[in-house]
Amino acid sequence: MGPLELSKLLNEDAAPNDGRAKRLRAAIRSAVATGKLTAGEVLPSTRSAAAGLGMSRNSVQDTYEALVAEGVIKTARGRPPIVLSVPQVPQIAQPTSCIRVSARGEELADNLVGHGTKSVNALSPGLPDPNLFPHDQWARILRRAARTRYDEAENYAEYHGHASLRNALAKHLLQTRGVRVSPDNILITTGTQTAARLVTSLITDVGDTALVEDPGYGGARAVLRSMGVQLRPLNDADLPSARLAYVTPSTQYPTGTRMPMQHRQSLLAWALRENAVILEDDYDSDFVWQHRDIPPLFALDQNQCVFMLGTASKSLLPSLRIGWLVLPDSMRDIAIRAHRTLGLAANLHVQAALAQFMYEGLYARHVRRTAEVYRERKDVLAASLKATLGDRINVSEPEGGLQLMVTFHEAIDDSRIVNAMRPEGYHPLPLSSLSLDTKMAGLVVGFAGVTSERARGFSTLLANLMKTSPV
Known part of the structure; x- marks a missing residue:
């Protein structure tokens, strides 16, 4: 191949807005991949190609060296470049994707919580009013958090949650929910669905059964189904054998009712009897107007059967992407390790800002x-x-x-x-x-x-x- 043929390839197969060196590299690569250049064919020398294409010799040299690194051509001192044999991708009449979505992928995509625009003005459920959020106060605290140095926590220390936020949450849960828990048993996540997925991963195997409220929160059901868990409705009069039960006792979603004390006690007895766990989603307990004195399941549990999920998405803003998981003692270490493996850490500066927001009394x-x-x-x-x-x-x-x-x-x-x-x-x-x-x-x-x-x-x-x- 001479410089003229190379110039023709450059005009046919390269993106016109790229630089000439980048276009030359793309043109040769494309020509080899499509068979326009075959194995053993000789390319012009750097001197000849530079003269014929109006490029500097250094640019052509860099292009050839890059193609050598890609395995498209080979060079030797004193000899022009030679095209190598490159495996061809079969061409088919009707382009298609080689990706097959798994059954788990289908479940993940079916979020069961509605589609379309999500706006508080559109009366979409589960959304707080962003106009009520104290943006100026939050901005002041967040700026301070972003300017603060956190030593090892800026890397991978305290991956499961910054100590300041875990301490603030432990105090908050005791004051507002009657839950006495060590900060070491609080794991910071990006939301309740993240926390639910983590617990489900640790507790269930494919084919296990989970009890869910009927009607109930679609997001949690999607998480459980995506993990291969079979769902059965939770009936207060009949609690069948299962590995896990997901409930929203603070204000049941979507009815808004509170789980009576006798039902809470029955559920705890069931978990002990079945060697099962309870996922208690305490997602909107900040907005309870009646019967606030009913303690959460976690506070009643004496047998380490309950995981408690919480979030700032309802009380502050969903965009903060902050939630928490309160762990039984027996599950603390393994949950922290799994949280790290799955890469579920929340933003450090948002965590620090939320902790300060709580300490200053602004959250309450x-x-x-x-x-x-x-x-x-x-x-x-x-x-x-x-x-x-x-x-x-x-x-x-x-x-x-x-x-x-x-x-x-x-x-x-x-x-x-x-x-x-x-x-x-x-x-x-x-x-x-x-x-x-x-x-x-x-x-x-x-x-x-x-x-x-x-x-x-x-x-x-x-x-x-x-x-x-x-x-």
């Missing part, structure tokens, strides 16, 4: 203020729904949380209702998507961002859609 102050705001907004939405739809629906009276549940007294396809609402800017969840065996139709509606106007608009739209939605 924010929770007190927003809890009252959310309670008022819940009442606004519930009143609007009842006034507009009357006895056509039942509106739950949640004892806490950020969402309420609307059930229909008529046979209506709740998924069609939700799909029809999305173009109008509302994104509740269909209740049927959160059910296993229980056949319930309705909506799970977030109220954290509700205004009187939005409540009226949502209620009116729901009433109109219920008139026209087919069964």
